[in-house]
Amino acid sequence: MNFKHTYSNRKWVIFSFIISIFFIYIIRLLFLQVFDDQWDLKAKGNALRYLTDYPPRGLIYDRNGELLVSNAISYDLMVIPRKVKLTDSLMNELCTILSITPDDFMHRFNKAKAYSPYVASIFDRQISDETHGYIEERLHRLQGFYVQPRTLRKYLTSAAAHSLGYIGEVNYPEMEKNPYYKMGDYIGKTGIEKSYEEELRGIKGCQILMVDNLNREKGSFQNGRFDTAAISGKSLWSSLDKDLQEYGETLMQGKRGSIVAIEPSSGEILCLVTSPSYKPELLVGRERGRNYRKLEQDTFNKPLFNRALMAQYPPGSTFKLVNALIGQQEGVIDRNTRYSCHMGFAYGNRVLGCHAHASPADLVFSIQTSCNAYYCRTLKAILENRIVYKTTKEAYDAWHKKVLSLGFGQKFNSDLPYELKGNIPKSEYYDRYYGLNRWKATTIISIAIGQGEILATPVQLANLVAIIANKGYYYTPHIVKAIGHKDSLNTRFLEKHYVDVEEKYFFPIIEGMEKAATAGTVRSAAVPGIRIGGKTGTAQNPHGKDHSILVCYAPIDQPKIAISVIVENAGFGATWAGPIASLMIEKYLNDSIERKDLESRIINSILY
Amino acid sequence: MIKTTHKNIDWLLILLSVALIAIGWINIYSTTANDFTSFNFQANYGKQLIWIGSAIILALFTMVINYRFYPSFATPIYIIFTLLLLTVLFIGNTTKGATSWFGIGNIGIQPAEFAKYATCLLLARYVSDKDCDLTKSKHLFIALIIIIIPMIFILLQNDTGSALPFLFLIFALFREGLKSWILISGFTAIILFVLLVFLNQWIVVGIVSVILFTILWLFRKIKRNYPGVLLIYALIIVYIFSIETVYNKVLKDYQRARIETLFGKIEDAKGIDYNVIQSKIAIGSGGFFGKGFRNGTQTTLNFVPEQSTDFIFCTIGEEWGFVGSSFVLLLYALLICRIILRAEQQREAFVRVYGYCIAFIFFAHFTINIGMTIGLMPVIGIPLPFLSYGGSSLLAYTLMLFTFLNLDAKTNHWT
Structure with a gap:
């Protein structure tokens, strides 16, 4: 028998159609998965929360071993803007706790969002112990917020201000110069704190937690394989008496x-x-x-000079x-x-x-x-x-x-x-x-x-x-x-x-x-x-x-x-x-x- | 007449379907198992195992029935499932706005999946008839009616997704003699629609005019039928202006939004295209080799919605990477092409048309579902055959494929 279907040749049109869809999809996958790495970053932003472990800053002693500068603990309220569901009740609650105005709230929130919607920024710094306790209790209602412990400087002398210097939050030029620093980190601004910044600061540690779509913690990422421990800053012995x-x-x-x-x-x-x-x-x-x-405005005495x-x-x-x-x-x-x-x-x-x-x-x-x-x-x-x-x-x-x-x-x-x-x-x-x-x-x-x-x-x-x-x-x-x-x-x-x-x-x-x-x-x-x-x-x-x-x-x-x-x-x-x-x-x-x-x-x- | 032997069974198709089912189950397990230590038959992966068992029994049953049963009973099967589609409208359960399934005890049955099978059978039966000539508008009309009746019922259930694959049966009709211009018009209509999402209607009219007159000029040596050209031109313009009305008045808000997000006209990660964005993040973050079994953060931590059903491909993309997802694409392409190849070798027109029909049902699901997860199609909730979690779809596709295997094994081939 040699009966030919009238429309048999159309199978080639059909095959080519199917195969071209197949190749379009393969190429699309290639671009999504292999050539474009933004998705990987976004996935990490979704599911991973990077908790920074701030090491204690090195202490500063005088030449005879007397302590000049030590550390004190303090807490910062952090915000991850993308995870916050902005509602009136959330705003009211935080405004009351922190005693700020709604305008101020939005200003801080937008500033953090402008820095990065995925990365944590400081929302309120050095909150009091009382406020800290209060917020900890309500954290489950404040999605996107968490409390980050930090160390602050404590001075055991009222002298040598210029030599010791002070620390402050990093600014944009400092962050650009050294990628180690992230928004909200502290850096030595003057004096010993500045010239011995690398010795004093130690190395930040990082703990990676997984969170699900409702921002609930789901344990450490890959059993902490990528976590790093914080290394404390080195102490310094100043030559000062x-x-x-x-x-x-x-x-x-x-x-x-x-x-x-x-x-x-x-x-x-x-x-x-x-x-x-x-x-x-x-x-x-x-x-x-x-x-x-x-101090800066005191142009008569110039105490910062x-x-x-x-x-x-x-x-x-x-x-x-x-x-x-x-x-x-x-x-x-x-x-x-x-x-x-x-x-x-x-x-x-x-x-x-x-x-x-x-x-x-x-x-x-x-x-x-x-x-x-x-x-x-x-x-x-x-x-x-x-x-x-x-x-x-x-x-x-x-x-x-x-x-x-x-x-x-x-x-x-x-x-x-x-x-x-x-x-x-x-x-x-x-x-x-x-x-x-x-x-x-x-x-x-x-x-x-x-x-x-x-x-x-x-x-x-x-x-x-x-x-x-x-x-x-x-x-x-x-x-x-x-x-x-x-x-x-x-x-x-x-x-x-x-x-x-x-x-x-x-x-x-x-x-x-x-x-x-x-x-x-x-x-x-x-x-x-x-x-x-x-x-x-x-x-x-x-x-x-x-x-x-x-x-x-x-x-x-x-x-x-x-x-x-x-x-x-x-x-x-x-x-x-x-x-x-x-x-x-x-x-x-x-x-x-x-x-x-x-x-x-x-x-x-x-x-x- | 060749006697039935297992040698005629196309083992490649069985292998492909088994591979897809196995891959599906592994990924359902990955997203729905909470721990490795115990096995839970209440969880999706456990239930899916029961469905797989049922599918095997159904497959065997389908294979042992006399192949003459299928063409003979095509009409009653079609009527029964169409009626079921009607009944579900009144006594069915509603999920996410679609009244599309019956609850029987713990399990839900979605008649729309089986209606595809029934439609394939009846369409194959009608079109394979010696007297049927699809170039004749009467016969074409009847064939289209067979496709459209279940579609209308499914659309009434508010389940647009399940209705869409029926349109792909047009390709099967094309193979059987549907006039080419109908298909070309269809594609032209789709292209114009996409253009209209982006551009003002007047600009589209301009583009069409320029193209038309360029073609006329290029082929000016060929004798032409000017009234015909004018008619086509007029029809296109009417279409362009009616789309505006259809788009804004007939489509629902969420459907318009899905179309517009697909083309990037709306961007809102938490809103309408949340699903698409999350899906792309999951697949995109898989990289070349993937993150490994059960290491997908996006899928296991629930960022991707419907990850064991409609978005199962995300889990594959994230955990098995480009290697895994292109392998799955390849399996589907092989499955579809193999069905068409076997269909082409059939002496019996019924088996050939039936093969084409189910191949295009598979193709429809493959194109729409995967296209949706990688952001090339609007979000339409339909399952991925054999891979997605769900009893109705698994059983329906098993029925479709193994009916074909039965027919294919027991009838004559061109050699």
């Missing part, structure tokens, strides 16, 4: 300025006082934002130490060089004045008595040294390099965020200002006595004394001594930096500084029974009365503390900075103060 820091802040009450003390043998900062300051606990807790704004690192003062006469060292190194003076001084240094038709003292002065006496003329001549000799240098500019560049080796004019890149570098102008600056070859020693003579363009920060001045105490080297001043364990020293700061001045040139300087303390300008800083060496400074400045500056170290034979004190607009260095330095040294070396009268006079003086 809590008692000294607190004492320094007490002394600086009512005064503007700063005290920086460094242990010369290690570069460890013993205290970093800036005044006016604020109490660190002001920047913790629910009131943080308001307190911060208040860290003077110890960021205030740049003309160093005044303390800078004579620098020129005395460089002058010797350049071979233009030695300890026997004598310059006469009759109430000042005359150049051209001008005179840079000096006070009445015996003349001529040698190197030691010039420091003891702080002779202006001596250093004008020294600088002139350095810059006009045509035996070694062809031009003033060349001589100046050599001088500049040596000043920088003494820690001036640059940042230490230490563990202190936001330090400023002061100012030691380059020769190019003068070329621009006066014109090429249009300047010479007498044009810029005020840098001889630390005025003019010269600017230094308190920490640079303290470091200068540390260099003198060490007779030629320093360790980068730093504020964290050990990380993780009391004895595991901070390896970043173990390198000795040698300066471009030989050891032998330090002896006359030290002699002069000691004499200044016994029978010279630094008498007010003397401490009975302790050999100290120091140098005063009185920095003229355009903002009113001179700044009172004093740098010193003690004891002379075995230096334990190098210190710089600056009291703004307080007149001569000897008047205010001297006694403060003296009391600080007594406090640190003797641990108790004999001179109660002096102490109370200083504490009770208000200079602004």
